[in-house]
Amino acid sequence: MPRQSIDKDSEIPLDKTRQASGFTLIDVAKVAGVSPITVSRALNRPELVSDQTLEKVRRAVALVGYIPNMLAGGLASKQSKLVAVFVPTIAHSIFSDMVQALMDQLGEAGYQSILGVTGYSLEKEESLLGAILGRRPDGIVLMGTEHSALTRQRLVSSGIPVVEAWDFCEDPIDILIGFSHEAVGKAVADHLHAKGYRRFSVVSAGDPRGIKRCKALVNELRELGIMDVPQVIFPPPATLKEGREGLSQLLSEGAKPEIVVCSSDTVAQGVLAEAASRGLRVPEDIAVMGFGDLGSAAQVYPALSSVRLDGARVGGLIASVLLERFRNQGAHQAQVRIDTGFTLIDRVSA
Amino acid sequence: MPRQSIDKDSEIPLDKTRQASGFTLIDVAKVAGVSPITVSRALNRPELVSDQTLEKVRRAVALVGYIPNMLAGGLASKQSKLVAVFVPTIAHSIFSDMVQALMDQLGEAGYQSILGVTGYSLEKEESLLGAILGRRPDGIVLMGTEHSALTRQRLVSSGIPVVEAWDFCEDPIDILIGFSHEAVGKAVADHLHAKGYRRFSVVSAGDPRGIKRCKALVNELRELGIMDVPQVIFPPPATLKEGREGLSQLLSEGAKPEIVVCSSDTVAQGVLAEAASRGLRVPEDIAVMGFGDLGSAAQVYPALSSVRLDGARVGGLIASVLLERFRNQGAHQAQVRIDTGFTLIDRVSA
DNA sequence: CATACATATGATTGCGCAATCATTATTTGC
DNA sequence: GCAAATAATGATTGCGCAATCATATGTATG
Structure with missing residues (x-):
């Protein structure tokens, strides 16, 4: 009736x-x-x-x-105008610039981002993906190239454009936009060796990319004839505390490093703090190398040498590539792999 | 069978x-x-x-x-299972703990969060709200209690539960969960005065809440007989750089502060760096007071005195209140106003 | 043993919008 | 001057799901 x-x-x-x-x-x-x-x-x-x-x-x-009502519009048009972005953490993060730029540019094009925080856990990433796929995102951005088998399988079979960012590898799921962490490790080793450093130590987070850099550094140093590189590896996330404790542990274990290479600027700032608290002069008594070139790197005292990654540029690239995909929906999609590179930044600390 | x-x-x-x-x-x-x-x-x-x-x-x-398909489900049930969260910034942020806890708890209950970054701009907040209302979020979380007229009007007429967080006021839009920045300013003034400090200076971001704290501090100091409080106010966001430049400016203008009160731990770390670069001892030559008690506050050298806000707890509270609202949809909704308070933390720097 | 009552399942409808195709004005071409 | 092309608008349908109401079983109650 x-x-x-x-x-x-x-x-x-x-x-x-x-x-x-x-x-x-x-x-x-x-x-x-x-x-x-x-x-x-x-x-x-x-x-x-x-x-x-x-x-x-x-x-x-x-x-x-x-x-x-975008729910109704999305249902009818099969376009959610939503991009899912997974990051390991949002706190004091090396990813913030990238995420910021990504969200800004997507936003201008009418797309919104839904953020998933994985806490460096593949299981969390997997469960978040399960929850978010229900929203039928038009695109998915992940940090790194390591994912659980189920995550990979779901991503592939979903047919949704996927960006793996902030790393580089040979067999990406779909789009790849990042840089080689092995190349960073090697470049840092060469650079510091050329500056005359010989007694190295490492304080690094144990996330996949930190480990890649660390291994590449150690390998390259071995090539250069340096066999003994004391290392402190701690579970992520990295905070100042891990840096302080890392240096403490190194010194208490008898290491006498000329230079401490850190997996991030945050860790490096912790090392700087611990050095200051012990009355060690930087770089005279101990040099420190960071990674990420956060805005703070240039502002701490002494200014921190680091590796610049230009997260804003990477985020912008990701947005551009995704938007391009969204535009030519049906068309043949070329394979996209962009090496965004990195730059060594010499400041006072190393 | x-x-x-x-x-x-x-x-x-x-x-x-x-x-x-x-x-x-x-x-x-x-x-x-x-x-x-x-x-x-x-x-x-x-x-x-x-x-x-x-x-x-x-x-x-x-x-x-x-x-x-949550688009279809949401359309049929009129429940998007989506909560919009607006923050001024995600970089090095005092809000990260809160957002993290909020997202975690909402996630466990099957709700996802969509993040909007306002860049401390009411206009940006307004335009983001316009975009996000189309998704019919089940709840909206905003930082602070200052919003454009149109934002307020839209929020009210939307009928969606709204949480104003991280501040306190008399006429909230709906739910209010935060603390009084005036009370912080006053408490800091009293506390530091009681510790014997007399020559104060301020380095503060010019966001609404920073200004509230600063004014309250200056007012209270005046009550205590301290009339001259040199201030450097800079436009947000706050980074180490603003802290360094703030101290430089203060000193170059002839201020001779015993203590510098900062609008955030990040600013305070900048002040610490600038002091170190000038060979000033902290707290002997100059003391420093932070705000926020980020994880790094206890780890920098010298350890930073600060004001703890327990963002994780605030985020959890917000999630609880929202989830409660979602559960009793039709029912009469009691007015919710929670003062989450703060704690003064004495460390070495002040 | 009949009434009430709870449990488990199904049929129908509509949420608000865009895709698709159809139709009507308006212009162009030669 | 008339067919063909173009521009502007409308009618119908279905996206995938949950709300609503209806129906079919069983189970207690006195």
Whole structure:
């Protein structure tokens, strides 16, 4: 049995008891005196609508305070305008610049980001992915190239554009935008060796990428004839505390490093703090090398030598590539692998 | 009973060419040999379904790799399971602990968060809100109590539960969970005065809450007979650089502070760095007071005195209150205003 | 043993929008 | 001046799911 026609009452109740979510395309259409689909077009593809109609619709939208329901729109169009971004952590993070730039650029194009914090755990990443796939994101951005088998399988079979960022490898799932951590380790070893350092130590987080850099550093030093490199590896996340304790542990174990290479600027700042507390001069008594070139690296005392990664640029690249994909949906998709590189930054600390 | 139904219906192509998003409730229902609505119930309200049926459905879901479409579910149920969270910044942020805890707890309850970064701009907040309201979030969390007129109006008329966090005021939009920045300013003044400090200076970000604390501090000092408090106020966001430059500026303008009160631990660390670079001893030559008690405060050298806010607790509270609201949708909603307080932390620097 | 009552499942409908195709004005070409 | 092309708008349908109501079993109660 058909219900009483709502349309009979062609008056749209414009009272304030109606909530923002209460108005639909149909309400706007009635106010504007056009069909619902014309309103839809006026909002989504204005170039197909005459200026006159556009103006009528605009006024009606403003009048009722219409806010399109993206759940309905997404269901109908199969485009959620949502990008899922997974990061290991958001606190004091080397990723913040990248995420910021990524979100900004996606936002300008009408896409919103949904953030998943994995805590450096592949299991967490997997469960977050399960939860987020239900939103049918148009794109997915992950940090690193290590994922659980199920994560990889789901990502591949989802058919959604996937970006693996902040690392480099030979068999990416889809799009790859990052840099080689092995190359960083090697370059740091060569650079510091060339500056004359011979007694190295390492304080590093035990995340996959930190370990890659550490191993590459140690390997390269071995090539250069340096066999003994004391290391402190701790479970992520990295904070100042790990840096302080790392240096303490190194010294208490009898290491006499000329230089401590750290897995991040944050760790390096901890090492600086511990050195200061022991009255050690930097770099005279002990030199320190960071990684990431956070904004703070140049501002701490003494200024921290580091490796610059330009997260903002990487984030912008990711956004560009994704948006490009979204634009040419059906078209043949070229393989994208971008090495974003890195730059050694010489300051005072090493 | 044998599970004949799975074999008898061969209309479902179970090949791997189907994408994860390709299967629907109906497909699962056919495989399980039940009606679609029973599958829906088995997934959303399992207590209403017999164990036997539950098992059939569970197996069918696993078999086809079904992932519910939350766009469709949200449209039908008018529940997006989405919470919008607006923060001024995500970099090196005093808010990270809170956001982390908030997202974690919401996530456990099946809610996801969509993050908006406002850059301390009310206009950005307003435009982000416009974009995000289209997703029909079930809840909205904002930092602070200052918003544009349009933002307030939209929030109120949306009928969505709104949390204003990290501040306190008399006329919140809806839920209020935070602490009084005036009280912090006053408490810091009293505390440091009691410790014997008399020549104060301030280095503060010019965000609304920083200014509140600064004004309250200066007012209280005046009560205590201290009339001259040199201040450096800079536009947010705060980084180490602002701290270093702040101290430089103070000193170059002829201020001779015994103590520098900072609007955040980050600023304070900048002041510490600048002091170190000038050979000033802390706290003997100059004392430093932070705010926020970031994890790093206790780890820098010298250890930083600060004001602890327990962001993780605040985030957890926000999540609890929101989830409670979501549970009793229709019911009468009591007014919620929680003062989360703060704790002065005495360390070495002041 | 009949009434009430709980438990388990199903049929129908509509959420708000965009895709698709159809239709009507308006212009262009020669 | 008339067919063909273009521009502008509309009608219908279905996206995938949950709310609502209806129905079919069983189980207690006096």
